[in-house]
Amino acid sequence: MTYDKNNIFAKILRGEIPCKKVYENEYVLSFYDINPQKKIHILVIPKAEYTDLDDFTSRASEKEISELIKGITTVAKKLGISINGGEGYRALSNIGLNGGQEVPHLHFHLFGGEKIGRMVS
Ligand code: 5GP
Secondary structure, eight states, X not given: OOXXXXXXXXXXXXXXXXXXXXXXXXXXXXXXXXXXXXXXXXXXXXXXXXXXXXXXXHHSOHHHHHHHHHHHHHHHHHHTOSTTTSOOEEEEOOOHHHHTOOSSSOOEEEEESSOOOOSOO
């Protein structure tokens, strides 16, 4: 799929739309989901243009891939939901139509702050 430069997360990355930022470095941005599904619901996205996880793993550098994964755990620690110091969380990425992906810029959801429940409902 061609990357849509007008998707909502691209606009957030360009600063055209505000977000409630949690964490940022050269490679990743993390912010609160606008419509939280759990007590804590955060999004972690790469700064570069990737539509989904399949696109990311086929085109991203090893550095970008490791920075995104490390970004997830950094954010979890910052929010106090990681295993060390917290009670755990769920990291999840919806991919494509059947995965239920709505925004076509790769993102991981982090859910925590309470029991998340069944894997799939
Ligand atoms: P998806 O269904 O693509 O995996 O998830 C997209 C997520 O983006 C949804 O949880 C939705 O609430 C969130 N979202 C959509 N628009 C915005 C926005 O403008 N700001 C923020 N912070 N989150 C958004």
